[in-house]
Amino acid sequence: MTDRYAADDLIAYAEALFTAAGLDADKAAIVAPLMVEADLMGHTTHGLQLVPPYLGALADGSMAGSGRPEALADRGPVVSWDGRRLSGVWLTATAVELAVERARQYGTCTVSIRRAHHIACLAAFLERATRHGMMVQIASSDPSVASVAPFGGTRAVYTPDPIAVGIPTSGDPILVDISASITTNGLTGRLHKEGRRLDHEWVIDAAGNPSTDPAVLFTDPPGTILPVGGIDHGHKGYGLALTVEALTQALAGHGRADPPEGWGAGVFVQVWDPAAFSGVDAFARQTDWLAEACRSNPPRPGVGKVRLPGDGALARKRAALENGVELYPGIVDGLQGWADRLGVAAPTAL
Incomplete structure (x- = not known):
C-alpha cells in the first residue's frame, strides 16, 4: 500500500525546504500550499514533483529567492510587472490577490507578468478568486521552451500553453484547466522516463508521423506534441495557442523574439467581479443553470455521469484532506535527497 501523508505536514515540509534553500519566508508560505494543492487535486506532474527542480533553480540562481516584481505600468485596472525571475507560483498568487482587490473597485483587473519563473499548476490558483465570488482566467507560456509545432508543421514553436478559468456558482466552482496542446511536457516526460506509451497518437516524430511513443520527443531532431484536435482538427489548438502566446508574451512585452533566459513563464491574469456587471445573483442564476444542465445531462454508453470541469479535482481534494x-x-x-542536503526532516506517513 502506498503511504499517505497529512496535507498540512506536506505543506510544512515544502515550506521548510524552500526556506532552507533561500526563498523568502513570506514567499515560501504562499508557494508551499499551492504545490500541495496540485497534488490534492490530482495534478501530480505539477505539484510536489516540481519542488526538486525549483530548489535546484534557487541553488543555481535561475530563480530569485528574494525581492519584488518591477512595476512596468499601473493604470488601476491594468497592471504590468517584470517578474525578475522570482518564483512564478508566488508571482501568480500575488497577481490573483491584487486582481481580486482591484476588481472590487474597477469591476475587472488584468495583470501581465513577464520573466517569471515557472508557475506550476494553474488550477491551484483558481479558488483564490472564486471563493470571493469572482471569475478568473489565467494563462501561461514559456518563451524559452518549444515542444509543440503549429498545425501542419513538424518543428516546435511554442509550449503547451495552458489556460485556466474559474467560474463561481452557488455551489462548487467550475474549474477549467486545459492547454492548447493535446498533452503536456510533464506527462510525456514522465511516461518517457518510465518507458510507457501515451493512450493515443498525441505526438509526432521529426518526420511528422503520428505516434504513441513519447520517446520521439527526445530524438535528434525531436518530434513534437500535437495541438488540441490532433492530426485532423489541430487548427483549433493552434488558434488557442496563438491567443495564449499573445496574452502572455505580447502584452508583457517579452517573449520568443527575445534571447531565451531559461525555464520560466509569461503570465496573464484577469479577474471579473460579477457585481459590476449584471450583479452577483444574476450571474449565479446563469452559472447554476448551466452547471445543473450539464450534470443532469443523459450520459452516453460507458459514462457513469456527466461531470463539470473541477468536479473530479475537488472530490479528490476532499478525499485527500480526509484520508x-x-x-x-x-x-x-x-x-528526500534535498531534505538530506538542506537538513530538513521529512514528514511521517499516516
Whole structure:
C-alpha cells in the first residue's frame, strides 16, 4: 500500500525546504500550499514533483529567492510587472490577490507578468478568486521552451500553453484547466522516463508521423506534441495557442523574439467581479443553470455521469484532506535527497 501523508505536514515540509534553500519566508508560505494543492487535486506532474527542480533553480540562481516584481505600468485596472525571475507560483498568487482587490473597485483587473519563473499548476490558483465570488482566467507560456509545432508543421514553436478559468456558482466552482496542446511536457516526460506509451497518437516524430511513443520527443531532431484536435482538427489548438502566446508574451512585452533566459513563464491574469456587471445573483442564476444542465445531462454508453470541469479535482481534494495525500511514486524519494542536503526532516506517513 502506498503511504499517505497529512496535507498540512506536506505543506510544512515544502515550506521548510524552500526556506532552507533561500526563498523568502513570506514567499515560501504562499508557494508551499499551492504545490500541495496540485497534488490534492490530482495534478501530480505539477505539484510536489516540481519542488526538486525549483530548489535546484534557487541553488543555481535561475530563480530569485528574494525581492519584488518591477512595476512596468499601473493604470488601476491594468497592471504590468517584470517578474525578475522570482518564483512564478508566488508571482501568480500575488497577481490573483491584487486582481481580486482591484476588481472590487474597477469591476475587472488584468495583470501581465513577464520573466517569471515557472508557475506550476494553474488550477491551484483558481479558488483564490472564486471563493470571493469572482471569475478568473489565467494563462501561461514559456518563451524559452518549444515542444509543440503549429498545425501542419513538424518543428516546435511554442509550449503547451495552458489556460485556466474559474467560474463561481452557488455551489462548487467550475474549474477549467486545459492547454492548447493535446498533452503536456510533464506527462510525456514522465511516461518517457518510465518507458510507457501515451493512450493515443498525441505526438509526432521529426518526420511528422503520428505516434504513441513519447520517446520521439527526445530524438535528434525531436518530434513534437500535437495541438488540441490532433492530426485532423489541430487548427483549433493552434488558434488557442496563438491567443495564449499573445496574452502572455505580447502584452508583457517579452517573449520568443527575445534571447531565451531559461525555464520560466509569461503570465496573464484577469479577474471579473460579477457585481459590476449584471450583479452577483444574476450571474449565479446563469452559472447554476448551466452547471445543473450539464450534470443532469443523459450520459452516453460507458459514462457513469456527466461531470463539470473541477468536479473530479475537488472530490479528490476532499478525499485527500480526509484520508491523507497519496503521492505519485518517486515524489517522496525526489524530495528526500534535498531534505538530506538542506537538513530538513521529512514528514511521517499516516
